[in-house]
Amino acid sequence: MADIPKDAPEHCPGTDSGSAGKASACQGCPNQTICSSAKPQGPDPAIGEIKNRLASVKHKIIVLSGKGGVGKSTFTAHLAHGLAADESKQIGVLDVDICGPSIPRILGLEGEQVHQSSSGWSPVYVTDNLAVMSVGFLLSGPDDAVIWRGPKKNGMIKQFLRDVDWGEIDYLVIDTPPGTSDEHISTTQYLSQTNVDGAVLLTTPQEVALQDVRKEITFCRKVNLPIIGVVENMSGFVCPKCTTESVIFPPTTGGGEKMAADSNIPFLGKLPLDPRIGKCCDEGKNYFEEVQESPATLAFKSIIDKIKDYCMKRREQIETDTGEENR
Amino acid sequence: MCKSDKFSHKTDCTQAFVADDLCHLSTVRHVILILSGKGGVGKSTVATQLTLGLKAAGKKVGILDIDLCGPSIPKMFNLSNQDIHQCSEGWLPVYVDKEQTLGVMSISFLLEDQNDAVVWRGPKKTAMIKQFLNDVYWKDLDYLIIDTPPGTSDEHITVMENLKQYNPDGAILVTTPQAVSVGDVRRELTFCKKTHIPVIGIIENMSGFVCPNCSECTNIFSKGGGEALAKQSGVPFLGCIPIDPQITQTTDDNQTFAQRCLNSSSMSSIQKIVDKFITIDKDFL
Numbered sequence: 350m351a352d353i354p355k356d357a358p359e360h361c362p363g364t365d366s367g368s369a370g371k372a373s374a375c376q377g378c379p380n381q382t383i384c385s386s387a388k389p390q391g392p393d394p395a396i397g398e399i400k401n402r403l404a405s406v407k408h409k410i411i412v413l414s415g416k417g418g419v420g421k422s423t424f425t426a427h428l429a430h431g432l433a434a435d436e437s438k439q440i441g442v443l444d445v446d447i448c449g450p451s452i453p454r455i456l457g458l459e460g461e462q463v464h465q466s467s468s469g470w471s472p473v474y475v476t477d478n479l480a481v482m483s484v485g486f487l488l489s490g491p492d493d494a495v496i497w498r499g500p501k502k503n504g505m506i507k508q509f510l511r512d513v514d515w516g517e518i519d520y521l522v523i524d525t526p527p528g529t530s531d532e533h534i535s536t537t538q539y540l541s542q543t544n545v546d547g548a549v550l551l552t553t554p555q556e557v558a559l560q561d562v563r564k565e566i567t568f569c570r571k572v573n574l575p576i577i578g579v580v581e582n583m584s585g586f587v588c589p590k591c592t593t594e595s596v597i598f599p600p601t602t603g604g605g606e607k608m609a610a611d612s613n614i615p616f617l618g619k620l621p622l623d624p625r626i627g628k629c630c631d632e633g634k635n636y637f638e639e640v641q642e643s644p645a646t647l648a649f650k651s652i653i654d655k656i657k658d659y660c661m662k663r664r665e666q667i668e669t670d671t672g673e674e675n676r
Numbered sequence: 677m678c679k680s681d682k683f684s685h686k687t688d689c690t691q692a693f694v695a696d697d698l699c700h701l702s703t704v705r706h707v708i709l710i711l712s713g714k715g716g717v718g719k720s721t722v723a724t725q726l727t728l729g730l731k732a733a734g735k736k737v738g739i740l741d742i743d744l745c746g747p748s749i750p751k752m753f754n755l756s757n758q759d760i761h762q763c764s765e766g767w768l769p770v771y772v773d774k775e776q777t778l779g780v781m782s783i784s785f786l787l788e789d790q791n792d793a794v795v796w797r798g799p800k801k802t803a804m805i806k807q808f809l810n811d812v813y814w815k816d817l818d819y820l821i822i823d824t825p826p827g828t829s830d831e832h833i834t835v836m837e838n839l840k841q842y843n844p845d846g847a848i849l850v851t852t853p854q855a856v857s858v859g860d861v862r863r864e865l866t867f868c869k870k871t872h873i874p875v876i877g878i879i880e881n882m883s884g885f886v887c888p889n890c891s892e893c894t895n896i897f898s899k900g901g902g903e904a905l906a907k908q909s910g911v912p913f914l915g916c917i918p919i920d921p922q923i924t925q926t927t928d929d930n931q932t933f934a935q936r937c938l939n940s941s942s943m944s945s946i947q948k949i950v951d952k953f954i955t956i957d958k959d960f961l
Contacts, residue, residue, distance in 0.1 A: 417717075418715040418716015448828045449713050449827060496833065496867055498798050498830050528746060529794060530744075530798070534797060561746035563790070565793065568795055586896060588887040
């Protein structure tokens with residue numbers, strides 16, 4: 350157990366445990382009253398540990414959306430593939446969607462297992478420079494449901510952030526479930542000292558989706574999470590037979606672009622609906638390799654370049670800021 | 677005659693239960709949950725259409741939206757800026773029509789600004805859902821449709837635990853055809869088994885798109901995934917719903933969803949399910 354202090358008496362139940370201060374081993378311990386009192390125990394010590402663990406990660410990007418099924422995991426996977434196309438860079442993907450982990454399938458890693466070493470959990474590798482961690486690797490079968498309430502999910506996320514041995518990586522892309530609840534609060538809280546680059550918000554063009562994404566923007570502002578920008582997915586569908594473009598999810602209120610302008614955040618681009626993307630995701634293939642030249646590939650690349658630029662600029666900014674402080 | 681007997685019996689039950697605080701749901705005859713492990717597959721749309729279908733069949737229907745972080749139901753019925761009223765029996769749902777045959781309850785009615793985010797952890801969500809289940813005064817409902825958020829977590833556990841005593845009819849699982857989505861719905865099936873909620877069946881949504889120009893049908897999100905899953909797990913398959921851009925237009929538009937939705941090609945699939953319910957219901961009577 351990680352929460353047992355070094356100088357604790359033998360059989361200490363751990364400061365986080367339910368029986369802290371109440372177990373027989375606690376009798377006579379000088380900290381018994383502190384452990385047994387129900388007072389809030391101050392910031393979680395894990396925040397510091399996570400800061401140390403993720404010090405080797407240069408950029409951290411969170412992919413968010415209030416709405417489900419808009420393509421968060423698809424985008425995360427493609428962002429990771431796109432970044433990993435540069436072989437000199439190391440990329441990590443962390444899937445904190447505990448109840449519906451899609452990343453293992455999309456990246457073609459179904460059925461893989463996580464290994465444990467002395468330095469922590471080893472992630473699963475897609476290619477030499479693309480590492481992945483997801484709760485999907487811990488399940489015994491595709492039928493397994495993770496029926497957990499918030500606290501257990503939070504514990505899992507804490508372990509993912511604290512105990513995974515990523516090594517030296519350039520980008521860590523975090524895929525999230527829909528909503529603004531436990532997973533999101535915990536992730537942002539645990540990462541609060543690690544200098545997250547920002548969040549990419551995914552949406553589809555319809556008002557029903559935008560409405561939830563606006564809530565997510567409010568969330569980001571509440572927790573002081575910088576927003577890199579908005580990506581509009583499933584923007585239009587080009588019929589493969591007659592190449593007529595149809596709008597499947599009509600942007601009745603102006604779509605993602607207008608929402609971004611209204612809320613004063615950058616708009617990163619639109620991604621068209623291409624059945625081949627969904628197919629590649631189902632089969633766990635890399636869309637960029639399967640389909641070299643397509644409007645979707647170009648759109649993805651331009652968005653990924655914008656995100657890279659943002660991260661570079663931010664890094665420079667931080668370096669000049671801290672440099673000035675040091676002087 | 678037989679029918680009125682049934683109803684008077686029901687009212688007796690209600691009166692007997694009035695002393696009990698948790699009586700509101702016991703006046704509801706059928707409770708149906710709309711579930712899916714995956715987000716954005718059309719849970720709220722299916723819930724809305726099912727509600728409209730049952731209403732068109734002359735039933736009194738309520739719809740409860742327990743998606744606290746992303747409530748969509750009020751938008752579907754164009755009720756975004758309504759407020760909840762309180763009476764001595766509890767919270768009154770917002771009614772879509774004057775005859776009060778379609779009541780809606782959602783957290784969105786409690787928010788001051790539609791852009792407000794509900795940044796809550798599990799216990800707070802649990803308390804809210806309990807309140808929705810216990811304190812809403814539905815009066816005599818034939819059907820209560822419960823729309824859920826994606827996942828198998830707090831909201832779902834809470835709603836199952838609290839519904840158990842009312843013997844819900846079961847859950848309808850919505851999926852889209854891709855393997856990524858079916859994978860999550862498989863987990864939801866396991867959830868239903870573990871919590872002993874009967875599965876009414878699986879609906880496959882967004883099953884193909886017919887190009888309005890050349891009427892070529894493209895399976896944007898592949899096809900057949902939901903049906904295969906239903907077969908594999910021995911659960912009834914309730915039908916495919918094709919992609920119809922008109923639906924999104926109607927969900928977004930200010931025009932009433934009901935009028936345009938009833939003309940949509942997707943409604944025929946829903947209608948079959950509604951008919952099924954009605955026949956089952958007749959058997960009961």
